[in-house]
Amino acid sequence: MLGLVYGCAAGAAYAGYLFLSRLGGGSGHTATPVCVATLAGALSAGVLGAWWSGIDLASPAPGAWGRLALPALTGQVLTWILVGAALPRLAPRPGAAVLVLPPVLAVGAGALLLGERAAPVQLAGCALVVAAVWTSERAARIARRS
Numbered sequence: 001m002l003g004l005v006y007g008c009a010a011g012a013a014y015a016g017y018l019f020l021s022r023l024g025g026g027s028g029h030t031a032t033p034v035c036v037a038t039l040a041g042a043l044s045a046g047v048l049g050a051w052w053s054g055i056d057l058a059s060p061a062p063g064a065w066g067r068l069a070l071p072a073l074t075g076q077v078l079t080w081i082l083v084g085a086a087l088p089r090l091a092p093r094p095g096a097a098v099l100v101l102p103p104v105l106a107v108g109a110g111a112l113l114l115g116e117r118a119a120p121v122q123l124a125g126c127a128l129v130v131a132a133v134w135t136s137e138r139a140a141r142i143a144r145r146s
Contacts, residue, residue: 034084038076093140097137103126
């Protein structure tokens with residue numbers, strides 16, 4: 001039950017982030033929202049981690065910090081800078097479709113590349129996302145024809 005609550009809270013926070021990114025994206029500042037969000041996330045994780053269970057900064061070897069930072073900078077920061085630049089130029093429907101498909105693709109990549117087996121509820125969630133995107137795009141095509 002706690003996982004469900006955390007998942008819903010994460011989804012609501014993600015929706016809020018996307019909404020605010022879209023609103024702020026037209027100002028010409030692409031990197032600032034990503035840097036602010038990254039800094040806020042790091043500070044929040046540091047404060048909550050220190051309070052909850054403590055933080056051991058010496059635990060990973062010095063080289064491991066670089067191996068942790070590289071995917072974070074390329075897979076998250078660079079990605080969100082590019083998304084932030086493109087999102088205001090997209091109509092809401094295709095923009096939303098592009099932003100909800102990566103979790104589905106991650107489940108597929110995990111299965112293909114790592115041999116992971118998704119739980120039935122994960123597969124149902126993926127099917128729900130794909131069906132929602134397909135239905136939304138289909139409705140838009142029908143509306144354009146009319």
